[in-house]
Amino acid sequence: MIPSKKRKPWIKRLLVGGALLLVVLGGIYWYVATETFSDTSDRKPVYEVEAISFIQEFVTNGQAANLKYTEKIVAVSGIISATEAADTTINIKMTDTTTGSYIIFAFQDQHLDDAKTLKAGDKVSIKGACSGGIHSDILGYYSISFKRSALNK
Amino acid sequence: MKKYIFTLVIALAAITAFAQKKTTTSAIVTFDATTSIDNLPKAENRTVIAALDASTGIVQFEAAMKNFAFSNPTIQEHFNQSKWMNSDAFPKASFTGKITNLSAVNFKADGTYNVNVEGVLNIRGQDGKVSTPATIVVKGSAISATATFSIKLADYGIEGGAINAGKVSKEPNITVAVDLN
Numbered sequence: 001m002i003p004s005k006k007r008k009p010w011i012k013r014l015l016v017g018g019a020l021l022l023v024v025l026g027g028i029y030w031y032v033a034t035e036t037f038s039d040t041s042d043r044k045p046v047y048e049v050e051a052i053s054f055i056q057e058f059v060t061n062g063q064a065a066n067l068k069y070t071e072k073i074v075a076v077s078g079i080i081s082a083t084e085a086a087d088t089t090i091n092i093k094m095t096d097t098t099t100g101s102y103i104i105f106a107f108q109d110q111h112l113d114d115a116k117t118l119k120a121g122d123k124v125s126i127k128g129a130c131s132g133g134i135h136s137d138i139l140g141y142y143s144i145s146f147k148r149s150a151l152n153k
Numbered sequence: 154m155k156k157y158i159f160t161l162v163i164a165l166a167a168i169t170a171f172a173q174k175k176t177t178t179s180a181i182v183t184f185d186a187t188t189s190i191d192n193l194p195k196a197e198n199r200t201v202i203a204a205l206d207a208s209t210g211i212v213q214f215e216a217a218m219k220n221f222a223f224s225n226p227t228i229q230e231h232f233n234q235s236k237w238m239n240s241d242a243f244p245k246a247s248f249t250g251k252i253t254n255l256s257a258v259n260f261k262a263d264g265t266y267n268v269n270v271e272g273v274l275n276i277r278g279q280d281g282k283v284s285t286p287a288t289i290v291v292k293g294s295a296i297s298a299t300a301t302f303s304i305k306l307a308d309y310g311i312e313g314g315a316i317n318a319g320k321v322s323k324e325p326n327i328t329v330a331v332d333l334n
Binding site: 032035036037066070071084085086087089091093102104106132134136137138139143145146147148 | 176177178179180181193199200202203204213215217219220222224225226227244245247330332
């Protein structure tokens with residue numbers, strides 16, 4: 001009878017450890033690759049602000065306002081100054097008429113139908129991911145933009 | 154009397170010039186750097202500021218970098234990081250150019266017109282020349298325009314492992330769609 005070769009125990013442990021590591025790394029990769037942004041209507045706003053004073057914060061000190069609000073979920077209350085069609089979507093604007101500076105909300109796809117019911121003059125609260133403000137050389141005033149917005153019901 | 158007429162003429166000239174410059178704050182720019190092995194690096198910005206001066210053919214765009222919306226949070230974070238767009242230091246991209254064959258467009262007549270646009274695209278604080286065909290559609294007082302072109306990321310100092318690994322295109326496509334009323 002020929003004796004069977006015995007694998008050394010450390011090789012077995014190495015193989016099992018390597019396989020586990022691969023499973024964990026694969027899981028992390030899968031999680032990162034398939035992760036998507038959550039529905040903004042389910043998110044609690046970090047800040048709740050009034051449109052005109054919010055715009056004034058950017059006009060007065062853009063750097064500080066950008067640090068404070070950018071990439072945060074912010075709920076903004078105010079009066080709609082305009083709705084702007086953008087291809088098949090619609091953007092909602094709130095404007096400070098004294099400076100021309102404005103906030104513009106691009107809506108999350110699942111909330112576009114809500115946005116299409118809005119019109120200039122409506123008083124609303126909208127929350128979204130604040131993308132910060134830029135001073136427009138074209139317009140000569142501040143533009144503060146939001147992405148993935150939803151009505152704050 | 155002459156003074157009043159002169160003032161009136163100046164005012165009318167200013168109004169006419171203003172009327173020929175159309176703007177919007179809702180132009181759409183898409184950035185598509187997907188490859189055969191990664192379909193995630195793709196984003197859309199729906200709040201781009203755009204202007205077209207019909208009398209001179211000058212075209213301008215400004216896009217807030219952080220308003221490019223990706224489906225994937227990690228990719229969006231990478232896009233704005235210092236190695237990539239460095240959006241904290243350079244919060245906007247801009248384009249200033251001109252329709253080089255302006256005579257091919259009649260802004261007073263409905264129709265579809267093929268034009269060429271040349272200009273300078275500034276991303277991450279660096280200028281790059283862009284030349285692209287574009288389509289302009291005139292319908293009444295409304296003007297819409299579309300263009301698709303590609304840029305070389307290396308021209309704007311954007312490099313990285315993901316590009317070398319083929320997960321991000323070296324030459325992403327940029328699509329612009331604008332409605333001016």
